[in-house]
Amino acid sequence: MIFDALPIEGAYAVRLEKREDERGFFARAWCQREFAAHGLAATVVQTNIAGTRRKGTLRGMHYQLASHAEAKLFRCNRGAIYDVMIDLRPDSSTFESWYGITLNAREDRMVYVPEGCAHGYMALADDTEVMYLVSEFYNPDAERGVRWNDPFFAVSWPAVENVIVSDKDGSWPDYAGRGNLPDEEGDR
Numbered sequence: 001m002i003f004d005a006l007p008i009e010g011a012y013a014v015r016l017e018k019r020e021d022e023r024g025f026f027a028r029a030w031c032q033r034e035f036a037a038h039g040l041a042a043t044v045v046q047t048n049i050a051g052t053r054r055k056g057t058l059r060g061m062h063y064q065l066a067s068h069a070e071a072k073l074f075r076c077n078r079g080a081i082y083d084v085m086i087d088l089r090p091d092s093s094t095f096e097s098w099y100g101i102t103l104n105a106r107e108d109r110m111v112y113v114p115e116g117c118a119h120g121y122m123a124l125a126d127d128t129e130v131m132y133l134v135s136e137f138y139n140p141d142a143e144r145g146v147r148w149n150d151p152f153f154a155v156s157w158p159a160v161e162n163v164i165v166s167d168k169d170g171s172w173p174d175y176a177g178r179g180n181l182p183d184e185e186g187d188r
């Protein structure tokens with residue numbers, strides 16, 4: 001695997017290192033040793049798959065409270081997505097900045113989202129599927145969100161005719177400007 005640092009502290013594009021032969025290729029998609037060597041979360045407790053029917057569907061921006069913070073490794077297995085992370089770590093050099101990157105099924109590129117970032121993605125094609133590894137268990141009580149169109153961050157999403165979001169994701173409150181602090185537990 002090849003790790004390319006992204007403009008958010010601790011975030012990486014992770015490229016597959018393919019071993020090609022007449023049958024096709026082989027590549028590692030995750031390796032505890034290599035992730036640990038790069039100082040990245042080296043525990044995976046869930047692997048999730050999400051299928052999205054319609055282009056323009058946007059999931060996110062999700063994070064869990066600091067005590068349940070998740071690192072995630074995303075790969076787009078079918079279709080294409082625009083993947084965005086927002087840094088909510090007050091002690092980070094890139095606090096409150098966002099970064100977006102396109103992932104598609106043809107490219108050998110995944111995205112590593114570090115703990116403490118809100119994360120979301122928009123499907124750029126119908127019938128898109130993503131698969132991702134997560135370092136912490138899903139905990140709905142600890143889940144929080146930043147609205148995809150929060151004016152504070154003003155994420156520049158790809159222009160689509162129709163943005164489709166769940167009721168949950170359309171109603172995350174305006175960003176309060178404190179990041180994901182350890183003492184936030186219990187606030188909603």
Ligand SMILES: Cc1cn([C@H]2C[C@H](O)[C@@H](COP(=O)(O)OP(=O)(O)O[C@H]3O[C@@H](C)C(=O)[C@@H](O)[C@H]3O)O2)c(=O)[nH]c1=O
Nearest residue numbers: 046048050059060061062063072119120121138166168
């Ligand atoms: C994420 C998750 C959801 N669920 C359930 C809750 C709900 O009934 C259903 C759909 O949940 P959601 O609407 O939150 O699914 P979704 O919007 O796809 O949530 C995901 O969004 C992207 C952007 C991320 O970064 C992920 O970490 C995750 O938060 O699945 C689980 O049981 N386990 C899980 O790990």
